[in-house]
Amino acid sequence: MASLGLSFHTENSILKQNSVTRSTDPTWVLHKFSVNNGISGRKDRSRKRLLKICAITGQQEGLVNEGKADSASDSGFTKEESSLIDALIGMQGRGRSASPKQLQEVERAVQVLENLGGVPDPTSSSLIEGRWQLMFTTRPGTASPIQRTFVGVDSFAVFQEVYLRTNDPRVSNIVKFSDSVGELKVEATATTKDGKRILFQFDRAAFAFKFLPFKVPYPVPFRLLGDEAKGWLDTTYLSQSGNVRISRGNKGTTFVLQKETDARQKFLSVVFSGVGVKEAIEEFISLNKKDSGAEMELIEGEWQMIWSSQVETDSWMENAANGLMGMQIVRPNGGMKFLVDIFLGLKFSMTGTFVKSGKNTYDVTMDDGAIVLGPYGLPSEMQTDITLEILYTDDKIRISRGYNRILFVHLRVG
Incomplete structure (x- = not known):
C-alpha cells in the first residue's frame, strides 16, 4: 500500500508549513509547524504550571501519564525495556539528530525486545488501547513522491491514539501544539489482521484549538487519494505493562512509542524546554538521592x-x-x-x-x-x-x- 502524504496549510496563518524533509511513513500524517501570532509551541508561558517533574506531559508540553515520576523499575519497565530507554535518553527530534552510534544502540535494543515478543496477539489486547507518545522513528528505506511532501514535527509532542475495541475502531495521529493552544488530529478507520497488523484508511482531520468552542475541519480530499490514504502498521513488541510499544509501518519505518515515561525522560523534557529547569533539578535530585x-x-x-x-x-x-x-x-x-x-x-x-x-x-x-x-x-x-x-x-x-x-x-x- 502506498504512503499517504498531506501538506497542512491554514488560511489564517496561525500555522505555517516548514520545508525540512522528515520520516513520513503513512502511519504518521504529520507536519512540522512554526507558530506565530504569539503562540510559540516551545516558549509558551502556559507551561509554567507544569514545572514540577511529576506533572510534565510531553516533549515540552506533555509526556503521557502525567503525575508520575517513577524510576524505570518502579514504572514497570523490564531490564530490556530500560536498555531501550537508556538508548533514547537525551535524543532530540525523535532520532532526527541522533548519531550513527545512537541509532545502532536503539536498533539493537529494539531487536532484543522484538525477539522477546512481548504480549502475544497485541492488537487483541486491551494494553494497546489509549494514547501513545512517539519517542523515536527511523527514516523509511523508500519514499514515494507524495511521501516526500511530508516533514517531521520536531518542535511539538506527537501522539498516536489506538482504539480498536469499539464499534468504530480508529487510529489517530496527533500533533499537540501546547496545552493552551490545542492540537491537530488526523483520524483513520482501522481493522486488524493476524493479531499483529492494523490496517487503516485516513478519512478525516481537524484542528482543536483551546480558544475556539468548536473543531476546525481540515479539508483533505481523502476519497480522491485512494490507496495513498491507506497503510498498515505491525506491532512487533507490546510490553506486558502496556508502557512500551514498537511498531513497523508499511514503508519500513520503525516507531518506538511509550504510554509511561522514565523520570530521566521527564526531566530532560523540561531541560530542553528551558522553562522551570531549576525546580525540575531540585525535584529530580530529591527523587534520586543516594546513600549519604x-x-x-x-x-x-x-x-x-x-x-x-x-x-x-x-x-x-x-x-x-x-x-x-x-x-x-x-x-x-x-x-x-x-x-x-x-x-x-x-x-x-x-x-x-x-x-x-x-x-x-x-x-x-x-x-x-x-x-x-x-x-x-x-x-x-x-x-x-x-x-x-x-x-x-x-x-x-x-x-x-x-x-x-x-x-x-x-x-x-x-
Missing part, C-alpha cells in the same frame, strides 16, 4: 552542556573558558578538555586537569587554551580555576555546580 555515604564520581567521556543557570556573557571566549558552553571531555588519569565549535570548523579548545578534593567535589584547573582550525592552533594565555560539585550523575546525565556556583546539566554523548 556514597560518593559520586566524575565519569569519563564526552559531556555536552545542555543547560546552565547563568545566561552567557557577551564574551564567547570567557563563556568557553568557564565551561558555560560546548563540550566537556573527561579523560582518564585526571585530564579534562573544554571544546567549543565556533564557526565552520573553527574551535576553541582548553585543556587542564582535575583532582578529587571532597566526597563529591573536584578542583579543576584549565590553563592551556587555543583557537583551533584543522591542524593549526593559536595559543591563548588564560587560566580558570573551578571547584566542581557533582549533584547527580549516571552514565547519561550529570548535574553539577561549577564556576561561580552556576548549575550545569550535561548529557553524555560519547
